Amino acid sequence: MLPYWLHLVLYIIVFATAAACFSCNLSARLRALRVPRSCDTRGHVGERVTGVLKFVAGQWRLLHGDFPAGLMHFFIFWGFVMVALNGALFLVNGFLQHGEWYPPLMGRESVLDSAYIFLRDVFELLVLLAVSYGFWRRLVIKPKRLKLSSEGLLILALISVLMITSMLLDGTGVALGRFSAHPLSFVERILGAAFSHASYTVSQVVHGVSWWLHLLTFMLFLNLLPLTKHFHVLTSVFKVYLRNLGSMGELPKVNLEDEGVEEFGVSRIQQLTWSNWLDSYSCTECGRCDYYCPANQTGKLLSPQKIITGTRDQIYHRLPQLLASLAKAKAAAAGQAGEAAAAASTAVAEPPALVGEVHPDQALWACTTCGGCDTHCPLFIEHVTPIVEMRRHLVLEQEGRFPKELTPLFRGLESQGNPWGIAAHQRNEWAEGLDVPTLVDNPEAEYIYFVGCMASFDERNKAAARALVQLLKQAGVSFALLDSETCCGDPARRCGHEYLAQSLIEVNAEQFKQAKARKVVTACPHCFNTLKHEYAQFSVHFEAVLHHSELLSQLIAQGKLQLPAPAAAGRYYTVVYHDSCYLGRYNEIYHQPRGVLQDALNATGAHLAEAAFSHDKGYCCGAGGGQMFMEETEGERVNHWRYLQLTATGAESIAVACPFCMTMIDDASKDSGTAAKPVHDIAVLLWDAIRAQP
Numbered sequence: 001m002l003p004y005w006l007h008l009v010l011y012i013i014v015f016a017t018a019a020a021c022f023s024c025n026l027s028a029r030l031r032a033l034r035v036p037r038s039c040d041t042r043g044h045v046g047e048r049v050t051g052v053l054k055f056v057a058g059q060w061r062l063l064h065g066d067f068p069a070g071l072m073h074f075f076i077f078w079g080f081v082m083v084a085l086n087g088a089l090f091l092v093n094g095f096l097q098h099g100e101w102y103p104p105l106m107g108r109e110s111v112l113d114s115a116y117i118f119l120r121d122v123f124e125l126l127v128l129l130a131v132s133y134g135f136w137r138r139l140v141i142k143p144k145r146l147k148l149s150s151e152g153l154l155i156l157a158l159i160s161v162l163m164i165t166s167m168l169l170d171g172t173g174v175a176l177g178r179f180s181a182h183p184l185s186f187v188e189r190i191l192g193a194a195f196s197h198a199s200y201t202v203s204q205v206v207h208g209v210s211w212w213l214h215l216l217t218f219m220l221f222l223n224l225l226p227l228t229k230h231f232h233v234l235t236s237v238f239k240v241y242l243r244n245l246g247s248m249g250e251l252p253k254v255n256l257e258d259e260g261v262e263e264f265g266v267s268r269i270q271q272l273t274w275s276n277w278l279d280s281y282s283c284t285e286c287g288r289c290d291y292y293c294p295a296n297q298t299g300k301l302l303s304p305q306k307i308i309t310g311t312r313d314q315i316y317h318r319l320p321q322l323l324a325s326l327a328k329a330k331a332a333a334a335g336q337a338g339e340a341a342a343a344a345s346t347a348v349a350e351p352p353a354l355v356g357e358v359h360p361d362q363a364l365w366a367c368t369t370c371g372g373c374d375t376h377c378p379l380f381i382e383h384v385t386p387i388v389e390m391r392r393h394l395v396l397e398q399e400g401r402f403p404k405e406l407t408p409l410f411r412g413l414e415s416q417g418n419p420w421g422i423a424a425h426q427r428n429e430w431a432e433g434l435d436v437p438t439l440v441d442n443p444e445a446e447y448i449y450f451v452g453c454m455a456s457f458d459e460r461n462k463a464a465a466r467a468l469v470q471l472l473k474q475a476g477v478s479f480a481l482l483d484s485e486t487c488c489g490d491p492a493r494r495c496g497h498e499y500l501a502q503s504l505i506e507v508n509a510e511q512f513k514q515a516k517a518r519k520v521v522t523a524c525p526h527c528f529n530t531l532k533h534e535y536a537q538f539s540v541h542f543e544a545v546l547h548h549s550e551l552l553s554q555l556i557a558q559g560k561l562q563l564p565a566p567a568a569a570g571r572y573y574t575v576v577y578h579d580s581c582y583l584g585r586y587n588e589i590y591h592q593p594r595g596v597l598q599d600a601l602n603a604t605g606a607h608l609a610e611a612a613f614s615h616d617k618g619y620c621c622g623a624g625g626g627q628m629f630m631e632e633t634e635g636e637r638v639n640h641w642r643y644l645q646l647t648a649t650g651a652e653s654i655a656v657a658c659p660f661c662m663t664m665i666d667d668a669s670k671d672s673g674t675a676a677k678p679v680h681d682i683a684v685l686l687w688d689a690i691r692a693q694p
Contacts, residue, residue, distance in 0.1 A: 002208070011094045011215070018219035025226040026234075028319055029281065035322050039273040041242040048241045055240050061378040065288055065617075069137070072130040076159065079127030080233075082120045086166060087218060094215065118184040124163045125187075131160050145287030151228050158221045165214035171195050172207035229309075232282045236379055239282040242275065243380040248371055249586040250533040251388055254498045265392025265496065267355045269314050270322075272386065279381040280312035289383060292372030294620040294642070299635020302366040304373035304383040310358045311386075355390045355398075364390050365403055368638065369494050369625035370581040375616055388625075391496030406495055409629045413500055417486030417507070418453040419629055427485060430455065430462040434469050437480045439515055445480035447472075447551075448517045450508075450531060452524035453487050454659030460666055461659040464681035468523055468548050471687055475560035477551075479521070482511045489534075490526040495626035502538075505530075509538045518543035521551050523683060525582035525658045526624070532587070547583060548683055549593035549657050556599055561686075564693045567605040575601060575685075576609040576651035578642070578665060579618035580658035590615050593657040597682045603689035609649040619645060623660035643668035646677075653678045655685060 002010070054060050059077060062070035134156050138148055171191020174181045175198070181188040195203045225233050232239070254264060266272055289304035290296045296303055315322070352358060364387055373383040394401045412421030428436070430451075439445065449472070455465035472479055486507045493501035512520075512535070520542055522528050532545040555561045577597055583589045598608050613619045622638030632638065643665060646654055654669070654677055656662050666679040 008095070014215060014219060015091070015094065018223055022223050022226070025223070028323065029226055029231075031326070032315065032319055032322055033274045033277055035270055035326050036277050037271060037273045039275050041244070041275065044245050047245060048243075051243065052237055052241050055378070055380070056237050059378070061376065065376050065378070068133070069286075072133050072137075075123065075126040075130040076134075079123040079130070079163070082116070082123040083162075083166060085116065086120060090214065090218075114182065114184050117182050117188075121185050121187045124167060127163050128160065131156050131163075143287075145291040147285065147287065149285075151230075155221070155224070155228070155230055158217050158224075161213065161217045162221065165210040165217065167191060168206060168210040169214065172203045172210065175203040176200070176207060229283060229285045232284050232379060235278060235282045239278055239379050239381075242278065244275065244382060247533040247586070248374055248384075249529040249582065250537075251385060251493060253502075253534075253537040254392070256499060256502060263393075264396040264498070265394070266386060266389040267353050267393040267397070269311060269318070269354060272311070272389075276311070276382065276386055277315060279379075280308050280315060282379045283308045283312060283381060284379065285309065286378065288376045288378070289373035289381075292376045292617065292619075294368055294370060294372070294622060294638045295366040297619075298632075298638050298641050300363070300366040300632075301360060301634060302363040307359060307363075307383055307387060308381055311354065314352065314354070314358055355393055359390065361394065361401065362634075364394070365630065366634065367625050368581070368620045368622055368627050370620035371585040372581070372620070375585045388494060388496060391494075392498055393496075395496035396498065402496070403630050405630045406626065409491060409495070409626070410497055410500060413487055413492055413504060417504065418457055419487070419491055420453075420457060422457050424484075424486070427451075427456045428481065430457075430465050431469065431481075434466060436469055438483050439480045439511070439517070440483055442478065442480040443516060445478050445517050447477060447479040447519045447521050448512070448515060449479045449481055450488070450520050450522040450524075450527055451481065451485060452522060452527040452659065454524060454663065456485075458659065458663060461662055461681070464523055464659065464662070464683050467681070467683040467687035468552075471552060471555070471561060471683060471690070474690070475555040477555070477560075480517070482508065482515075484511065488524075488527040488530045490530045491626050491629065493530070493534075494624065505535065505538055509535060509540045512540045512542075519546070520544070521546045521548055523548040523657070523659065523681070525580040525587070526660060529582045529586050547587075547589060547592070547657070549583075549589065549596050552596045552683065552686060553592040556596065561690065562693075563599055564603040564689060566602040573604070573606040574609045574649065574651040575606055575653050575655050576611055576646050576649045577614075577655045577657075577682075578611070578621065578646055578661055579614055580656070580661050581618070581620050581624055583657060584618055585616050588616075593682055596686055597655050600682065600685040600689040603692065609651045611645050611649055613645055621658075621661040621664035623664045628660055628663070637668070637671075639664040639668040640671060643672060647672075651677070653680065655680055655682055657682050 057077075059070055059074045062073050064070070135153070137143065138146065138152060138156075142148065167187050168191065170185065170188045172195050173179055174188050174192025175195035181192045183189075195206070225231055255261060263271065269277075283305070285305060287305060289308075293302065293304050355361065355364070367384065367387045369384050369388070371384060374381070377383075391402075408421065409419050412419050415421055416424045418424070418427070428438075428451075436449075437445070439448070449469070451465055455461040484507070487504045488508065489501040489505040492498075492504060518541075520531055522531065522545075525547060528545060528547045531542070535542075552561070556563065575597065577594055579585075579590065583593070594608065601608055611618070619642045620638060621642050622632070627638070646665070654665055656665060656679060659681075662679055662681060669676040669679060
């Protein structure tokens with residue numbers, strides 16, 4: 001047993017050293033957040049607090065995505081919450097000779113303390129069980145997405161030591177007579193009884209060793225947090241609270257009319273926002289983003305996780321220079337020229353370019369912008385937007401630094417308003433014989449039907465447009481087409497050509513502003529997402545933007561589309577539905593297309609099957625982010641991968657609610673080398689069921 005004065009001196013040295021190191025490291029990372037661009041995360045306090053309760057306290061995304069791993073993190077999180085007071089009391093009592101101070105209402109006999117002690121014991125045990133599972137998972141199960149690292153194992157070991165030493169301190173404290181075992185503490189009662197049978201000296205030694213080991217482990221753990229991926233333990237609450245509450249499907253608009261803007265997109269870490277930097281601080285390296293990334297899973301160079309961690313590594317590596325440049329800017333702003341500014345700016349080296357040097361071009365162009373990474377990140381880290389921002393830099397500032405296949409895409413969009421450069425006057429030829437009005441013919445229309453390029457020019461998708469028109473007519477819906485529809489702007493924008501995208505959007509925007517109709521329906525999720533979330537950036541505000549599955553679902557519910565009586569189940573015939581990324585993950589529309597499909601299938605007695613990866617876990621068809629117009633030269637083709645997932649259900653045919661998905665899945669079916677599975681849009685299946693009635 002150390003003399004009190006020596007104990008106090010050693011404790012103060014350890015405490016002060018650890019606190020100083022922690023403060024220094026944490027302060028540097030927080031001050032660095034002033035280097036990147038600003039972004040506005042104010043407002044919506046209620047929604048933000050609710051998000052923290054649901055996603056941090058409730059660990060909802062972890063439990064939803066991987067229940068065993070989620071449960072492990074849930075117990076560890078709440079274990080730390082429960083023992084947080086123990087840690088605070090431990091540090092305060094380290095300065096006291098007998099260590100018996102308690103805050104108000106938390107004395108050993110209080111009701112509040114009794115409840116806390118019981119929960120503390122429960123969660124300490126649960127944390128040990130969770131940590132044991134963590135070791136088992138990393139060393140035995142070894143999930144592919146989880147990279148084995150000594151850092152992760154060390155943190156698990158430190159957590160174990162904290163829990164075990166805390167229990168030993170309670171047990172030996174009882175045995176040494178420092179306090180009586182609490183009736184609700186099974187740890188104090190069991191371990192206290194066990195150590196009571198040992199000698200006083202043994203209990204004293206175990207208590208002393210446990211005390212110092214607990215202190216040193218706690219301080220080491222605390223100082224590792226800002227230096228490792230476990231920084232998220234400190235940043236997660238702030239990251240979730242300050243998350244982007246806008247639509248995941250909305251890209252930021254570049255102000256091309258601002259003559260003061262000299263840089264477009266992102267090429268250096270300083271051009272990111274502080275929210276992006278907070279993302280990099282908060283990455284847990286859990287691998288969920290890579291697991292749900294179709295490009296990564298099919299052997300492409302892209303790793304959404306490396307997009308974040310590569311940026312983080314550059315921030316950390318260049319932190320002294322970044323802080324020096326910040327000091328220089330601050331000195332200059334304060335008018336402190338001369339020696340002060342010179343001293344602050346000594347040897348400030350420019351960090352390497354994010355694009356090319358940190359993130360290879362090949363990886364950036366492999367992204368399908370499917371949103372799987374953003375959707376399944378437990379801390380709402382954004383991957384897609386920074387990737388598109390880096391594409392903007394390549395397209396707008398690095399002339400010609402993009403895949404060669406995009407040249408005809410950009411040329412066609414610029415000259416004819418469609419990706420293939422087909423003459424613009426042929427856009428409405430799909431509607432021949434259907435007497436489809438434009439706004440000139442029907443200016444009082446309730447809905448504007450935005451057809452989109454795929455359904456206007458692609459033969460496989462024209463059938464879906466024709467079927468939808470006939471369904472709308474049968475239901476008595478008043479609708480019309482734009483007089484001069486052009487591409488919605490999605491392909492150009494996701495490929496980084498913001499200038500071209502805005503020019504296309506403006507053509508449509510002017511017509512929308514002049515039209516009386518404030519409701520829009522489209523069968524293309526890419527058009528739907530762009531119209532719904534991005535046209536407001538161009539002062540176009542709709543009363544409603546509906547995907548055709550939503551409108552058809554409404555018409556069926558209102559009885560405006562008369563469905564045939566359900567057929568008796570005959571031969572077991574199944575249809576599997578493929579979720580579109582821009583309809584599902586981006587806009588959370590899962591029920592309506594399935595409902596329309598089920599109504600269509602009821603007429604024939606067929607069955608609806610679900611793929612193993614569906615709803616928000618559905619895999620991309622491979623067309624988004626401009627991939628429809630690019631060649632896949634790495635690994636497997638994404639559409640082939642997805643086709644195998646769909647046909648693994650044993651379904652005889654495949655249903656889609658997106659023209660991009662129609663093309664990609666149908667191509668994969670024809671490439672499969674087996675009997676091709678038919679692919680149909682849900683509107684075609686519904687129209688076939690209705691018109692087949694006697």
